[in-house]
Amino acid sequence: AQSVSQHNHHVILSEAASLELGCNYSYGGTVNLFWYVQYPGQHLQLLLKYFSGDPLVKGIKGFEAEFIKSKFSFNLRKPSVQWSDTAEYFCAVNPEPGGSYIPTFGRGTSLIVHP
Amino acid sequence: DGGITQSPKYLFRKEGQNVTLSCEQNLNHDAMYWYRQDPGQGLRLIYYSQIVNDFQKGDIAEGYSVSREKKESFPLTVTSAQKNPTAFYLCASRNRESNTEAFFGQGTRLTVV
Numbered sequence: 001a002q003s004v005s006q007h008n009h010h011v012i013l014s015e016a017a018s019l020e021l022g023c024n025y026s027y028g029g030t031v032n033l034f035w036y037v038q039y040p041g042q043h044l045q046l047l048l049k050y051f052s053g054d055p056l057v058k059g060i061k062g063f064e065a066e067f068i069k070s071k072f073s074f075n076l077r078k079p080s081v082q083w084s085d086t087a088e089y090f091c092a093v094n095p096e097p098g099g100s101y102i103p104t105f106g107r108g109t110s111l112i113v114h115p
Numbered sequence: 116d117g118g119i120t121q122s123p124k125y126l127f128r129k130e131g132q133n134v135t136l137s138c139e140q141n142l143n144h145d146a147m148y149w150y151r152q153d154p155g156q157g158l159r160l161i162y163y164s165q166i167v168n169d170f171q172k173g174d175i176a177e178g179y180s181v182s183r184e185k186k187e188s189f190p191l192t193v194t195s196a197q198k199n200p201t202a203f204y205l206c207a208s209r210n211r212e213s214n215t216e217a218f219f220g221q222g223t224r225l226t227v228v
Contacts, residue, residue, distance in 0.1 A: 006157075009155065043205075043220060049216055103207070103217050105150070107157035108155075
């Protein structure tokens, strides 16, 4: 079964600082990768996703992530964070279609951005 | 508007009682999922269903039960056998054929008193 590891559980930054959240997965086959965000009191929403093609994907609100197949990684980045980015971030993986789709999530990273 | 509706948003239960959490979607999705979210543990899969009348246990199914009698509905029952039921429960659905991402409901916060 696949697993997802998020390295940073808690991150505290000041506004305008750069952000990188690590995500590694363990699965031998082709995968689809996702980053979800959960703002305080709100439901999970998709930030960005990778299915195929350009390994550098851009999402909403200036976020981007790079899929590095050789490292089994899908790190999330943002050049300059804002106070409104305070949220919990989840990396998720699922095998490519053909098998059972069971989205597997990492433990999440809590990001606090100080104004 | 299409989406996933979970109800109620907050739920209180006495120890020893079963309680059922509702999850309804009007997205015409085949697959539906129940996750439990606890601080520092992320989302853990309780049950999932790929089609109507079929469901499978996830990683932490003990003390829970589900049914999938209709495509739109995937209720979760938290039984008295669940030792630590206080948590935030998230329902999700997905279109299997197009392999899109999963869409989530707003969640139900269950507190056992």
